[in-house]
Amino acid sequence: MSSTAIHPSRLSQIPRPKTKKPNRPKPPKPQPASTSLTRSQLRKKIRDLTRLLNPPSSATTKLPATTRIDHERALSAYKHELSLQQTSSKVQLLEKRYHKVRFFERRKATRALSRLNREFNALDNNNNNTSSADEESKKEKEGLIKKIHAAEVDLNYIMHYPPLEKYISLYRSGDSKDTNQKRVRIRQDIEKRMEEGTLDRGDALVEANAAEGFGGGVDVKNKKKNNGSNNNNNKKQGHDGNKNGKSISDKNEDEDEDEGSDGGFFEL
Incomplete structure (x- = not known):
């Protein structure tokens, strides 16, 4: 028996080598x-x-x-x-494709709204200067209010058009029957949201329109209420309450002309 051999009585004290578990791939x-x-x-x-x-x-x-x-x-x-x-x-992609069309239509709608506001203010000032307004002037004022409301709807149609839909031009004629029906349906939806006060909710184009300097339309419902209280201030400060004597509508039109002359605006 060699000197390095282990006595049989001590074999139980020697630790046995651990058996390795098979490696399973983890998810x-x-x-x-x-x-x-x-x-x-x-x-x-x-x-x-x-x-x-x-x-x-x-x-x-x-x-x-x-x-x-x-x-x-x-x-x-x-x-x-x-x-x-x-x-x-x-x-x-859709914003880039219809950028120029919407800009020109938005400028046209803004100018139309400014012109109607000037006509309404001029008619209202004439009625205030006279002792009594006749029936013809009242009918003319009511007609202007309806036109202003329609112009506001047109402007909001351009500004708040559904961002995931191909843009349907507001002033183009000769479209198919389905296209005209879709235009009317979207315009009615815009008008309904204006009345409910939910026009800016979930609209992806609001920030872009605000950055380009285009705000929402004028509130026709409050026009009569605010008109009487603003008449005295208008006489002192100018046609629309501007201290420089220049109407706000004229300023908006001047700003539109300045934007239209900026060639860099059309770069895509």
Whole structure:
């Protein structure tokens, strides 16, 4: 017996080597959706997660319940992010395509509204200077109020047109019957939202219109109420209450002419 041999009585005291467990592949951890991903990257992640959640019938391994829930949440987030990017891309494309048409129509509608406001203020001042207004002037004033309201609807039609729809020109004639019906339907919807006061809610073009210097229309309903209280101030400060004696409508028209002369505005 050699000197290095272990006595049989001590074999039980020697620790046995641990047997290694076979390495099983772990399912990938779900990653949260990131806004920095491109559309191609989002589509790839959606494909990968869809295949992972719907394995073929021959697959032997199944995902744990908690892991499947995490993957389903990540898949839903990726789909939502992809939908937002596609919507934003479509809005930008349509804005770029109809930018010039909408600018010219918006300038035309703004000038028409300014002209009607000047006519209304001039007629109202003439009635205030006389002792009594005849029936003809009242009818003319009512007709101007209706025209002002229609001009406001036209301006808001251009400014708040549905951003995901192809723009239908407001002043173009000779369109098909379906196109004319769609124009009327959208215009009626804009008018309804004006009356409800929900015109600016969820409108993707509001900030862009405000940045270009185009505000909303004038409130015709409050025009009569405010007109009497502003008459005294108008006589002191000018036609529309401007201290320089120049009407606000004239200022808006001058601003439109300045914007129309800016060649850089049309660059796409």
